[in-house]
Amino acid sequence: MIKAEHLVKQYGSTKAVNDISFEVAEQENLILLGTSGCGKTTTLKMLNRLIEPDSGNITINGKAIGSQPPEELRRSIGYVLQNNGLFPHYTVAENISVVPRLLKWDDQKAQSRMAELLEKLHLPADFLNKYPGQLSGGQQQRVGLARALMADAPVLLMDEPFGALDTITRSKIQQEFKQLDELKRKTIVMVTHDVQEAFELADRICLMDEGRIVQTGTPAELLFKPAIPFVKDFLQAQRLQLEFKAIKLNDIWAHLPDGDTDNRPALPAQQSVWAALEQLKESGTGTLQIENEQHQKKTVTFEQLISAFHQYQIQHPA
Ligand SMILES: Nc1ncnc2c1ncn2[C@@H]1O[C@H](COP(=O)(O)OP(=O)(O)OP(=O)(O)O)[C@@H](O)[C@H]1O
Ligand SMILES: [Mg+2]
Known part of the structure; x- marks a missing residue:
C-alpha cells in the first residue's frame, strides 16, 4: 500500500535520512524503531509531505504522493505528532475540529463523530471544553489520537504516540490501542524508541541507525535472525521479555x-x-x-x- 524507495534527506552535513526503503502492506502496523536522532520523525514526515525528500520516491496505492497537492494528500492520512502537538490555546473540541473544518463537514457530523471518538478513547464528554493544559499527559495523547482518527483516513502516521507516559499508563493505552477496531482497519506507520512498545504493537519493525534501516522484519525475525551484530546488541538488554512477546x-x-x-x-x-x-x-x-x-x-x-x-x-x- 505504501512504498518508500531510496529516501534521502540531508541538513547541512547531517544525513538525517540516508537511503531508506520500505513497504507497508494494507492494514499492517509498521514500526520505525531506533535511538534519538536516527531519522524516524524525518522519515515519517516525508510520508505526508511535511518534509520533502532530497531524492527518492513514495507511492501510496501506486500513486506518487508528489503528484497530488499536500493538503489533499493529508486528508487521506491521519497524523499523531510527537509530543501530541495540541494547540495550547484551543479547547479540546477546537483542537479536534481542525480536521472537520478542513474537510468542510457540517457541525452536526463533526459533533457526532467527536462524541463517538471520545467514548471509544475513554475520555469524558465534558473534556471538550477544557484546554490541553488542564489534562494529564495520557489524556492529551488520547485527544491527539482522536484528532488523527477524526476523518477515518485509511492511513495513520503516529510519532511516539505514547511517548510522555509512565510505564503503567503506557502499557494500559497500548492494550486499548490494540483492541480498537478503528485501528485494526488502518495501515499504520508508527515511530518509537521503545523496544518493548515496538514488540508489543508491530507487525513488522524497521530498526534504524544513523539515517539507515539496519533490518526490517517481524519481531521474531529481528530476535532470531539478526542481520548484523548491531541488531542483536540493540535487543540484548531486554531479550527475555522480547522473546516472550515475539513468540x-x-x-x-x-x-x-x-x-x-x-x-x-x-x-x-x-x-x-x-x-x-x-x-x-x-x-x-x-x-x-x-x-x-x-x-x-x-x-x-x-x-x-x-x-x-x-x-x-x-x-x-x-
Ligand atoms: N530541520 C532540521 N534542521 C537540521 N537538522 C535536522 C532538522 N531536523 C532533523 N535534523 C537532524 O536530523 C537527524 C534526524 O532527526 P529526526 O528528528 O528525524 O530524529 P528522530 O529519530 O525522530 O529522533 P527523536 O527520537 O529524538 O525524536 C538529527 O540528527 C537531527 O538533529
Ligand atoms: Mg522524532
Whole structure:
C-alpha cells in the first residue's frame, strides 16, 4: 500500500535520512524503531509531505504522493505528532475540529463523530471544553489520537504516540490501542524508541541507525535472525521479555500437553506467550484456556508455558 524507495534527506552535513526503503502492506502496523536522532520523525514526515525528500520516491496505492497537492494528500492520512502537538490555546473540541473544518463537514457530523471518538478513547464528554493544559499527559495523547482518527483516513502516521507516559499508563493505552477496531482497519506507520512498545504493537519493525534501516522484519525475525551484530546488541538488554512477546502460542503449540478443556473463554493462539502469562497472572485459577485456528483447545499452566517456551528457545538459538 505504501512504498518508500531510496529516501534521502540531508541538513547541512547531517544525513538525517540516508537511503531508506520500505513497504507497508494494507492494514499492517509498521514500526520505525531506533535511538534519538536516527531519522524516524524525518522519515515519517516525508510520508505526508511535511518534509520533502532530497531524492527518492513514495507511492501510496501506486500513486506518487508528489503528484497530488499536500493538503489533499493529508486528508487521506491521519497524523499523531510527537509530543501530541495540541494547540495550547484551543479547547479540546477546537483542537479536534481542525480536521472537520478542513474537510468542510457540517457541525452536526463533526459533533457526532467527536462524541463517538471520545467514548471509544475513554475520555469524558465534558473534556471538550477544557484546554490541553488542564489534562494529564495520557489524556492529551488520547485527544491527539482522536484528532488523527477524526476523518477515518485509511492511513495513520503516529510519532511516539505514547511517548510522555509512565510505564503503567503506557502499557494500559497500548492494550486499548490494540483492541480498537478503528485501528485494526488502518495501515499504520508508527515511530518509537521503545523496544518493548515496538514488540508489543508491530507487525513488522524497521530498526534504524544513523539515517539507515539496519533490518526490517517481524519481531521474531529481528530476535532470531539478526542481520548484523548491531541488531542483536540493540535487543540484548531486554531479550527475555522480547522473546516472550515475539513468540506466539502457535509457535509453542506442539510443546504444550493435551488435556481436558472447559467452557471458559479461550485466548487465541495468535497471541504471544507474554499475553498468556499476563492473563494467567490475572486469572486466579492457575490455568488458562487457549485455542488455535483449527479450534483445538488446550488448558495450560504457568509451568507448562515456560517449559514449552524453553523448548522453543533450544530449537531456535539466537
Ligand atoms: N530541520 C532540521 N534542521 C537540521 N537538522 C535536522 C532538522 N531536523 C532533523 N535534523 C537532524 O536530523 C537527524 C534526524 O532527526 P529526526 O528528528 O528525524 O530524529 P528522530 O529519530 O525522530 O529522533 P527523536 O527520537 O529524538 O525524536 C538529527 O540528527 C537531527 O538533529
Ligand atoms: Mg522524532
